[in-house]
Amino acid sequence: MRRTQVVVIGGGQAGLAAGYHLRRLGLDFVILDDQATPGGAWQHTWDSLHLFSPAAYSSLPGWLMPAQAGQTYPDARHVVGYLTEYERRYDLPVQRPVHVSGVHRDGALLRVETDHGPWHAGAVVSATGTWWRPFLPAVPGRAQFRGRQLHTVGYRSPAGFAGQRVVVVGGGNSGAQIAADLVHDTELTWVTQRPPRFLADDIDGRALFDAATARRRALDQGAADTGGVASLGDIVAVPPVREARDAGLLKASPMFERLDADGVVWADGTRASADAVIWCTGFRPALSHLAPLGLRGPRGHIPTTGTRALGEPRLHLLGYGDWTGPASATVIGVGRPARDAAREIAALVL
Template sequence: MEHADLIVIGAGQSGLATAALAPRHGYARLLILEAAEQPGGAWPRYYDSLTLFSPARYSSLPGMRFPGDGDRYPTRDEVVHYLRAYASRLTAAVHTSTTVSSVTRQGDAWSVRAGDGREFAARAVIAATGDYGTPYLPDVPGRAEFTGRMLHAADYRSPSAFAGQRVVVVGGGNSAIQIAAELGAVADTTLASRRPIGWTPQRPLGRDLHWWLKHTRLDVAPIRRLLLKVPVSVLDDGHYRTALQEHGVDRREMITRLAPDGVVWADGTKEAVDAVVLATGYRLTFPYLTGSGVLDADGRPLHRGGVATTVPGLGFVGMEFQRSFSSKTLRGVGRDATHVLKGLRG
């Protein structure tokens, strides 16, 4: 069994930021356990054309500036390269290809077991796996009979495989818009969403929105309850809205069911389609924490600002709106990690 002061589960942006800050809070021996073959979290699995909605200057983890022009919007591959470079600078031991199967309390410490049987122990554990490992697949009536191609945005990579097809993209958030905009250039594409698309200017009054968030302090304000009530809105400088219009991508009310060869729209119209892309988000799950005493009956973590309230020495980093608007972002995970590390120290 390998021992440490702190075990961080996940080597994405949240886990790496936590490991970088941990020595400042008395954790000398650190372990990061990552299921993938390399650090980087979910970023390597995102679709090819993904770009950040935050400029490079607002996309850095603690202690390492995101390289290049601070006003540009980095691509997926740039983020992956940055995260792996960041991981290489850490003093923590990073165990990749290590899927955590259970975390249990053993006396005054935590025992962490990997799927291959290896065991690790530490006085504190921080779960930093986020929610991008569990795509949400809505139970659309008729789904089992649909003979076309259905996939979640997590499995979408590029539009080339859909050229000349009829495609419906389900969702109204940033990913749905980005995917629909590029599909529209090669395929007959429609957006299906429960509400009309809401648009938020990316550069109000000539400044990027993240500049305003920083200088108004909304970026760090503990307004979680308020933010959970804010409708989904797409951040755009006009590029995606224009692309949707130019490519003839229309928006319709949510489909009511799937037919063997297509979809049934809200007005009862049936239409043949080749593919349905579900940009329906993800669900926060911690299967390895089952039985740890930190999850409620629905599997949600019992915490305050990321510090578990029912068991000692257990925390979370990287959950949406965990403490603020920026909790789930490159620019925000460091602040939350500091809060949790302090909280675990008492």
């Protein structure tokens, strides 16, 4: 029987941050990652994706991300390189590719079932993120559309869409960035549920992290909800988005009512023909491996206090969003909840 004090599930930014703090506390642990190479979800993003913040403000605990030559905001490839080196720098015990199928209670321990056999541990950190569970809305006619449909996770570059009629659905950062990516090479229709809310041009990831932290602090102290990041807007005006917006190229239409075989149709009968629809409609937390524990609550979330699952004190969830720590789904934001989780786990298993 393979046994360790802590199993961390997921070797992306959240799993590595957890590993850093577990190592500093002297715990025995293993990180199980189902990807073949380091870098987590960053190695699967679209080609033009950049961080919202400069490198120094986009770092995991212990080591500042080096600047990328010629770039104020590092691109995804730079982030993959940083995570790869971070893993090596701290000699984190990552095993890959290992797929975790389920976490089960097994007496005093938790049993983690994998395609390489089970692990037993006194505590588990789930850090699988959301990228692996894209959300597609139930829009009428989606099955009848004869063109190409893909989610954010399937988009890479404008190269495969040049000259086509493309509908991009989504008013968040991914929708705005992919729309800006496509606007010069396609006949673009950008569709949003509500009018786009651009953040002020001088706001980047640093300000977003501060807003998320202030909101969590206010809620913890019983004060009024500050609104956090949502109070500032939905879209960070990164340079490509800002340039397309200022040039008058990034104009949004309201959400359509349905699709038909040839495109999208609004409630008043207006239609737009389309060769492709790109759904930038978000993600859900990837938690299927935790189903045997029976912990799921409203909206698919597992109720937590901090990062600890209320229904299973040996389980911590890290990196899924503000419900597992302020800005915990970001590189800069995951460090603090990872530290807190590691301290709670140390108090439990040592």
